[in-house]
Amino acid sequence: MSGSSPTVANGQWRGLIEEYRDLIDLLPDDLEAVTLREGGTPLVHSEWLSSLTGGQVWLKVEGNNPTGSFKDRGMTTAMSLAKYEGAQAVVCASTGNTSASMAAYAAKAGLKPLVLVPEGKIAAGKMAQAVVHGAQIIMVRGNFDHCLTMAKELASNYPVALVNSVNPARLQGQKTAAFEICDFLGDAPDYHLLPVGNAGNISAYWMGYVQYAALGRSSRRPVMRGFQADGAAPLVTGVPFPDPETKATAIRIGNPASWQLAVAAASESGGRFAALSDPQILAAQVELAKHDGVFVEPASAAGIAGLLSELAAGESYAGKTVAITVTGHGLKDTATALESFSDIVDTVVDADVDAAAAAAGLI
Numbered sequence: 001m002s003g004s005s006p007t008v009a010n011g012q013w014r015g016l017i018e019e020y021r022d023l024i025d026l027l028p029d030d031l032e033a034v035t036l037r038e039g040g041t042p043l044v045h046s047e048w049l050s051s052l053t054g055g056q057v058w059l060k061v062e063g064n065n066p067t068g069s070f071k072d073r074g075m076t077t078a079m080s081l082a083k084y085e086g087a088q089a090v091v092c093a094s095t096g097n098t099s100a101s102m103a104a105y106a107a108k109a110g111l112k113p114l115v116l117v118p119e120g121k122i123a124a125g126k127m128a129q130a131v132v133h134g135a136q137i138i139m140v141r142g143n144f145d146h147c148l149t150m151a152k153e154l155a156s157n158y159p160v161a162l163v164n165s166v167n168p169a170r171l172q173g174q175k176t177a178a179f180e181i182c183d184f185l186g187d188a189p190d191y192h193l194l195p196v197g198n199a200g201n202i203s204a205y206w207m208g209y210v211q212y213a214a215l216g217r218s219s220r221r222p223v224m225r226g227f228q229a230d231g232a233a234p235l236v237t238g239v240p241f242p243d244p245e246t247k248a249t250a251i252r253i254g255n256p257a258s259w260q261l262a263v264a265a266a267s268e269s270g271g272r273f274a275a276l277s278d279p280q281i282l283a284a285q286v287e288l289a290k291h292d293g294v295f296v297e298p299a300s301a302a303g304i305a306g307l308l309s310e311l312a313a314g315e316s317y318a319g320k321t322v323a324i325t326v327t328g329h330g331l332k333d334t335a336t337a338l339e340s341f342s343d344i345v346d347t348v349v350d351a352d353v354d355a356a357a358a359a360a361g362l363i
C-alpha cells in the first residue's frame with residue numbers, strides 16, 4: 001500500500017492505537033493510525049514525594065510524548081478518525097498544548113490545521129510548535145471558553161472537523177494512560193492526582209481505570225483527585241468562572257467542556273477537586289525539578305502542589321500507591337519557569353579556570 005508505514009516488529013513501542021487497539025472504542029477495523037508513536041511514557045518513581053508521604057509516589061511523565069504533552073494521546077485517535085472520514089481540515093480551540101499537538105498530527109495526516117487561541121495567553125513554546133507545524137492561527141480577544149464556542153460553531157457550519165475533547169475519540173485515546181499505569185504497576189494505584197482544566201483528562205483516566213477493572217486487568221479503581229488554579233476553579237466552586245486567570249495558562253479555563261464527566265469521576269471514585277494558588281503551583285514546579293529531575297510546565301505541577309498542600313493540611317497517603325500525572329514539558333514555557341529565579345544573576349568570568357573555581361566557591 002503506497003503512503004502507509006511499513007510494518008516493523010522490533011519490540012519498540014508502536015504508538016497507543018497499535019498497542020491498545022482492542023480496548024479503544026470508535027476505531028473502525030480498517031482504520032490506519034496517524035501516529036507519532038505517542039504514549040508509552042515513563043512512570044517515574046519519586047523518592048522525594050514517597051519519603052514525604054510514607055507511600056509510593058509515581059509520576060506519569062506525559063511531557064515525554066512527541067509534542068511534549070498528554071494531548072498526543074487523544075490526537076492520534078481523533079486525527080486518525082478525521083482522516084479516515086475524509087476530513088480536509090481540522091479545528092481546535094486551545095490554551096496551547098492541544099493546538100501544538102493538533103498541528104503536528106495534522107501535518108502527519110496531510111490535513112489543514114486551524115487553531116483558535118486566546119490572544120496573548122499562550123506560552124511561547126506552544127505557539128512556536130503550532131506555527132512551525134504549519135497551522136493557521138487565529139488569535140481571539142477572549143479566553144479559551146470563547147475559543148471553544150467558536151471552534152464548535154465553525155465545525156458545525158463549515159467543512160472542518162473538531163478535535164477538541166468534546167470529540168469522543170479524544171478521550172478514547174487519552175484513557176490509555178490509565179492502562180499503561182496499571183500495566184506498569186501490576187494494578188491500579190490507590191490514588192490518582194492530576195491537573196484539571198477542560199476536564200477531559202480526568203474523565204478519560206477514570207474511563208480507562210473503570211474499563212481495566214471491569215476486564216479484571218486490575219483489582220481496584222483509584223480515588224481521583226483533580227487540582228485547579230484558584231483563579232480558574234469552577235469544579236471546586238461549582239460555578240463557571242467568566243474571567244479565569246492563572247499563570248498556569250494551560251488550565252486557564254472557566255467552563256470545562258467535560259464538567260459532568262469529571263464530577264462523575266470524582267464522585268464515583270470517592271475523590272474530589274481542590275484549588276491551589278499560583279505561588280503554590282510555581283513552587284511545586286521548581287521543587288519537582290530540583291528533587292526528581294523532572295521539568296514540567298506550570299499547569300502540570302498542579303497535582304504535585306495538590307499533594308503537598310494536602311499533606312500540609314494533615315491528609316495521609318502513608319502506605320498508599322499514588323500516581324500523579326505531570327501533563328506537559330517544562331520547555332514549553334521557560335519564561336514563566338524563570339520568573340521564580342528573578343533574583344539570581346548569572347556569574348560571568350573571563351575564560352580562566354581559576355576565576356571559574358573562585359566564582360564557584362571551590363577555592
Ligand code: AN7
Pocket residue numbers: 069071093094095096097098099195196197198199200201202250251297299300327328
Ligand atoms: C499541560 O491545550 O485545554 O483537564 O487547549 O495543557 O484535560 O483540559 C490544555 C489542558 C493540564 C488540563 N495540563 O487538562 C488545551 C488544554 C496541561 C494542559 C491540562 C491541559 P484537561
